[in-house]
Amino acid sequence: MRPVEPPDSTAKTILIVDDVxxxxxxxxxxxxxxxxxxxxxxxxxxxxxxxxxxxxSLILLDVLMPAVDGFETCRRLKANPxxxxxxxxxxxxxxDTADKLTGFEVGAVDYVTKxxxxxxxxxxxxxxxxxxxLRQQLELQNTQLRQEIAARKExxxxxxxxxxxxxxxxxxxxxxxxxxxxxxxxxxxxxxxRYQGKLDPEADEFIAFAVDGAKRMQALINDLLxxxxxxxxxRPFAPTDCATLVDLAVADLRIAIEESGARVTRGPLPMVxxxxxxxxHLFQNLIxxxxxxxxxxxxxVRIEAEATDTxxxxxxxxxxxxxxxxxFERIFVLFQRLHGRREYxxxxxxxxxxxxxxxxxxxxxxxxxxxxxxxxxxxTIPRRGDGTP
Ligand code: ADP
Numbered sequence: 001m002r003p004v005e006p007p008d009s010t011a012k013t014i015l016i017v018d019d020v021x022x023x024x025x026x027x028x029x030x031x032x033x034x035x036x037x038x039x040x041x042x043x044x045x046x047x048x049x050x051x052x053x054x055x056x057s058l059i060l061l062d063v064l065m066p067a068v069d070g071f072e073t074c075r076r077l078k079a080n081p082x083x084x085x086x087x088x089x090x091x092x093x094x095x096d097t098a099d100k101l102t103g104f105e106v107g108a109v110d111y112v113t114k115x116x117x118x119x120x121x122x123x124x125x126x127x128x129x130x131x132x133x134l135r136q137q138l139e140l141q142n143t144q145l146r147q148e149i150a151a152r153k154e155x156x157x158x159x160x161x162x163x164x165x166x167x168x169x170x171x172x173x174x175x176x177x178x179x180x181x182x183x184x185x186x187x188x189x190x191x192x193x194r195y196q197g198k199l200d201p202e203a204d205e206f207i208a209f210a211v212d213g214a215k216r217m218q219a220l221i222n223d224l225l226x227x228x229x230x231x232x233x234x235r236p237f238a239p240t241d242c243a244t245l246v247d248l249a250v251a252d253l254r255i256a257i258e259e260s261g262a263r264v265t266r267g268p269l270p271m272v273x274x275x276x277x278x279x280x281h282l283f284q285n286l287i288x289x290x291x292x293x294x295x296x297x298x299x300x301v302r303i304e305a306e307a308t309d310t311x312x313x314x315x316x317x318x319x320x321x322x323x324x325x326x327x328f329e330r331i332f333v334l335f336q337r338l339h340g341r342r343e344y345x346x347x348x349x350x351x352x353x354x355x356x357x358x359x360x361x362x363x364x365x366x367x368x369x370x371x372x373x374x375x376x377x378x379x380t381i382p383r384r385g386d387g388t389p
Contacts, residue, residue: 015056017047044068078107171228223349242269261298290318311382
């Protein structure tokens with residue numbers, strides 16, 4: 001006698017729907033012998049009800065049944081959200097292709113022909129259960145992905161909001177600090193002029209420190225203000241002549257150029273669609289850095305532009321101290337400087353400002369450099385579909 005096996009709790013349930021009890025019996029036993037749990041229903045109406053209650057993994061459905069036939073049963077199963085996703089395999093004695101096609105039309109995944117071949121039935125059930133599992137996994141992954149995307153979008157929106165708020169805060173704070181600071185600086189300068197040499201030498205030194213501190217804070221606030229203005233005081237893009245902008249920037253840097261003995265030259269530069277004021281800041285910062293970070297030789301600075309497939313690539317080349325590759329990214333971050341204030345003065349805002357301006361114009365900025373041999377700062381400005389060259 002065969003020992004009684006405990007029921008397998010992981011066994012998949014197959015619902016068999018047929019109007020002939022003998023068929024139900026044979027197919028049911030065959031499936032149970034191969035590790036499935038078989039549930040039977042006699043006729044379409046009972047089949048639909050059982051499917052809803054039992055939620056089988058798959059339904060074997062006879063086509064030819066009185067009252068509600070297999071096609072109609074399948075239609076109703078597919079119309080109900082509770083049973084819609086259960087795969088249905090038709091059992092058909094029909095050899096007519098049209099009927100097989102009708103089976104697929106009403107939502108079946110496959111059919112087996114009567115008289116049934118036991119091995120074939122098992123093979124088809126196995127395949128479709130596997131497919132159904134894969135589909136469920138895919139759907140689950142899809143849902144998870146969708147949830148992840150939604151969560152990311154929310155984080156992005158929050159970041160954007162707090163970024164805008166921070167920008168406005170930085171703008172208001174630096175703007176409102178300008179006035180009192182101007183007062184501190186000018187009165188300190190007045191004290192310095194009036195009492196220079198009249199107090200003791202230590203007092204002269206203290207006043208000089210205070211004046212220097214106030215000046216540095218002014219520079220910092222001005223740069224911060226310029227930085228926050230890229231977002232808050234942006235102007236619409238308009239045709240902008242880069243040659244004129246570079247000439248203007250060079251004129252503004254006249255004192256630094258004369259003091260350092262720099263030679264600043266440029267090639268032909270294009271018209272671009274841009275915020276002219278911001279482009280002026282961009283050139284001015286890059287040229288000022290090219291002059292400031294010079295080596296033993298007087299600075300040689302060259303500004304050029306080259307057409308690319310998508311727009312223009314500008315370059316500002318110098319023969320200065322250069323930058324080690326490990327700092328190529330870091331120098332574009334706010335307040336990141338590679339030198340002490342005494343070596344080279346500065347606030348560490350210039351390149352962060354340049355990056356922000358270039359990105360507002362949908363471009364990219366980077367540096368190519370060899371320490372002691374000079375640097376080339378490059379940035380792109382994409383062409384816009386407005387006929388601008
Ligand atoms: P700042 O000039 O106020 O220090 P920037 O943001 O303009 O700040 O530059 C960041 C750092 O990048 C500088 O401190 C300097 O170390 C480096 N750097 C920028 N431009 C050049 C250049 N042309 N040559 C060498 N180093 C440079």
